[in-house]
Amino acid sequence: MTEIWSADAKFRIWLDIETFATEAQAELGVVPAEAAIALKERGAFEIDRVDEIEREIHHDVIAFLTNVAEHVGPEARFVHQGMTSSDVLDTCLSVQLSRAADLLIDDIDSVLDALKEKAFEHKNTICIGRSHGIHAEPTTFGLKMAQAFAEFSRNKERLVAARREIATCAISGAVGTFAHIDPRVEAYVAKKLGLEVEPISTQIIPRDRHAAFFAALGVVAGSIERVATEVRHLQRTEVLEAEEYFAKGQKGSSAMPHKRNPVLTENLTGLARLVRGYVTPALENVALWHERDISHSSVERMIGPDATVTLDFALNRLAGVIRKLIVHPERMRENLDRLHGLVHSQQVLLALTQAGISREDAYGLVQRNAAKVWDSGSDFRTVLEGDPEVSNVLDSAAFDGLFDINRHLVHVDTIFARVFTKS
Numbered sequence: 472m473t474e475i476w477s478a479d480a481k482f483r484i485w486l487d488i489e490t491f492a493t494e495a496q497a498e499l500g501v502v503p504a505e506a507a508i509a510l511k512e513r514g515a516f517e518i519d520r521v522d523e524i525e526r527e528i529h530h531d532v533i534a535f536l537t538n539v540a541e542h543v544g545p546e547a548r549f550v551h552q553g554m555t556s557s558d559v560l561d562t563c564l565s566v567q568l569s570r571a572a573d574l575l576i577d578d579i580d581s582v583l584d585a586l587k588e589k590a591f592e593h594k595n596t597i598c599i600g601r602s603h604g605i606h607a608e609p610t611t612f613g614l615k616m617a618q619a620f621a622e623f624s625r626n627k628e629r630l631v632a633a634r635r636e637i638a639t640c641a642i643s644g645a646v647g648t649f650a651h652i653d654p655r656v657e658a659y660v661a662k663k664l665g666l667e668v669e670p671i672s673t674q675i676i677p678r679d680r681h682a683a684f685f686a687a688l689g690v691v692a693g694s695i696e697r698v699a700t701e702v703r704h705l706q707r708t709e710v711l712e713a714e715e716y717f718a719k720g721q722k723g724s725s726a727m728p729h730k731r732n733p734v735l736t737e738n739l740t741g742l743a744r745l746v747r748g749y750v751t752p753a754l755e756n757v758a759l760w761h762e763r764d765i766s767h768s769s770v771e772r773m774i775g776p777d778a779t780v781t782l783d784f785a786l787n788r789l790a791g792v793i794r795k796l797i798v799h800p801e802r803m804r805e806n807l808d809r810l811h812g813l814v815h816s817q818q819v820l821l822a823l824t825q826a827g828i829s830r831e832d833a834y835g836l837v838q839r840n841a842a843k844v845w846d847s848g849s850d851f852r853t854v855l856e857g858d859p860e861v862s863n864v865l866d867s868a869a870f871d872g873l874f875d876i877n878r879h880l881v882h883v884d885t886i887f888a889r890v891f892t893k894s
């Protein structure tokens with residue numbers, strides 16, 4: 472990913488763009504065939520020399536063309552015919568972002584593989600589901616992983632769409648009117664680079680495309696943080712249902728030798744904030760003055776490399792965290808039982824309504840008995856069976872069914888089929 476944004480890679484793309492454009496111009500008879508041959512055979516650059524020229528003239532594309540001309544010779548006067556700097560810069564950025572997207576899509580595939588493996592491994596590993604941080608009803612750890620799998624599957628689709636939207640080529644000249652260059656040159660360059668032709672440019676490729684691209688990266692970052700936050704909560708000492716792998720010889724604290732901190736997922740949380748932070752400047756780049764200005768340029772020189780490199784690193788780190796994640800089913804069951812059966816309250820509520828009690832009255836009965844369990848720590852089923860208003864309606868056999876934890880697993884297969892059918 473870093474190589475995509477290197478000076479060498481950038482200038483090689485620039486040289487390709489100029490070479491393909493000159494080839495097309497030669498085929499159209501606009502420039503001599505010898506010019507295209509000379510550029511293809513002798514076209515070269517030195518990064519230090521380009522930088523040296525730019526320090527004098529303060530224009531990066533002209534500095535590059537000047538350096539290339541030093542290698543090509545007199546035929547270089549036909550290079551860049553009818554083109555403007557944005558034709559090179561914007562088309563190059565499209566190539567770089569497309570290549571970056573390809574790597575990010577591969578990264579998401581690695582995350583999906585890790586999530587799928589962990590989901591099926593713990594498909595029926597029962598744990599407590601929480602809402603507002605409070606025990607709600609049982610779920611499975613496999614379902615937690617399946618939910619993340621579904622989310623990252625959508626993220627892959629978003630990245631594929633973002634790549635398609637950003638992969639356009641503009642070789643249309645000043646203010647995008649093709650006044651000095653044939654549109655067929657643009658089509659030729661686009662085909663050579665694996666891009667689509669930009670239908671209409673204003674000297675630059677419209678920045679709504681770039682905004683959509685970085686917004687997609689921001690959504691992926693949000694999903695990374697969601698998974699990272701879940702792991703961090705599950706690793707808290709009071710919970711400890713899952714934890715990051717802690718390598719032999721690893722140290723958790725300079726002061727407290729016992730510590731095992733969730734440093735990887737904390738790191739991911741921070742990285743996600745950075746990537747999301749690049750979305751706003753990308754959106755603000757959309758509104759430029761008239762046919763072009765360069766207020767977007769400084770932004771993109773920063774957020775292009777930073778956002779893609781950071782997200783590339785974060786996705787690879789997340790895949791590693793999931794693969795090596797240590798899961799504690801016995802602790803999950805221990806936590807599940809901490810409320811002494813209160814997690815079955817809805818089942819009791821529904822059973823009472825099915826038995827003919829109004830929902831409002833049934834809710835009051837269940838909540839009244841649940842409050843006793845909250846306050847005393849007694850067993851929920853025992854308390855219910857001791858309440859005549861409940862026990863007169865529900866017998867022992869009914870309670871056996873209502874407090875059967877496996878009721879919560881009935882449709883796990885259905886959910887998994889929905890999530891993983893296409894995978």
